[in-house]
Amino acid sequence: MKTMLxxxxxxxxxxxxxxxxxxxxxAITVIGGTESTAVKLQSCETADGTFEDFKTLIxxxxxxxxxxxxxxxxxxxxSNFIKVVGATMATCVLGDCDADVKKxxxxxxxxxxxxxLENNKAETIDxxxxxxxxxxxxxxxxxxxxxxxxxxxxxxxxxxxNLYAWGVQSGVxxxxxxxxxxxxxxxxxxxxxTSSGESGAPAYITLGKYTVEGYSDGKITVxxxxxxxxxxxxxxxxxxxxx
Numbered sequence: 568m569k570t571m572l573x574x575x576x577x578x579x580x581x582x583x584x585x586x587x588x589x590x591x592x593x594a595i596t597v598i599g600g601t602e603s604t605a606v607k608l609q610s611c612e613t614a615d616g617t618f619e620d621f622k623t624l625i626x627x628x629x630x631x632x633x634x635x636x637x638x639x640x641x642x643x644x645x646s647n648f649i650k651v652v653g654a655t656m657a658t659c660v661l662g663d664c665d666a667d668v669k670k671x672x673x674x675x676x677x678x679x680x681x682x683x684l685e686n687n688k689a690e691t692i693d694x695x696x697x698x699x700x701x702x703x704x705x706x707x708x709x710x711x712x713x714x715x716x717x718x719x720x721x722x723x724x725x726x727x728x729n730l731y732a733w734g735v736q737s738g739v740x741x742x743x744x745x746x747x748x749x750x751x752x753x754x755x756x757x758x759x760x761t762s763s764g765e766s767g768a769p770a771y772i773t774l775g776k777y778t779v780e781g782y783s784d785g786k787i788t789v790x791x792x793x794x795x796x797x798x799x800x801x802x803x804x805x806x807x808x809x810x
Contacts, residue, residue, distance in 0.1 A: 581657050597634060605626055
């Protein structure tokens with residue numbers, strides 16, 4: 568003896584195309600969607616062809632992100648393959664089946680969260696102005712994000728790799744005090760690094776104790792021991808931290 572269950576087959580999620588041949592009715596449960604987007608049952612002769620509307624299940628005026636509605640549809644006039652568009656998920660049970668219901672494939676679906684999620688939120692963070700943690704929020708009208716893609720801009724280059732030496736011109740010699748700049752063309756207001764050692768690698772250094780007061784013709788002026796002195800480049804005492 569056959570019961571009604573013998574003539575029904577669980578098809579699973581039909582937001583993906585399913586073969587409805589040998590079935591003449593279906594029970595559809597629509598779960599979730601988008602406000603103002605109609606939910607429709609469509610059909611096509613092939614699974615990868617162009618689907619056309621067969622029946623409107625929920626009109627655009629009635630559609631919402633939280634919709635949860637059921638429908639029984641006569642699909643005797645539909646083409647070979649059917650699917651639902653406009654819903655986050657749509658489960659289906661095929662009815663009035665002529666074929667062996669055990670042979671129907673079940674389409675797995677993803678249970679919707681009920682939230683309208685943004686697929687990818689893209690943001691750019693200007694590293695040069697970064698002072699505190701940045702909060703990334705979904706676009707207005709969205710409940711959240713499936714993922715966020717962050718692009719960093721104006722990333723500074725690496726730290727100081729060279730120090731450029733300066734000293735006092737005394738005849739053909741350049742003598743102490745040896746001072747260093749982080750650029751071979753320092754600007755007024757730039758801080759200098761001073762050394763307690765003789766020429767070459769310093770015994771210790773002090774940062775920012777002296778600043779450039781003037782720069783002209785490759786020479787800089789600084790205040791040293793309460794006197795204004797002129798320094799010239801001494802490339803022989805430059806320090807290369809990469810060497």
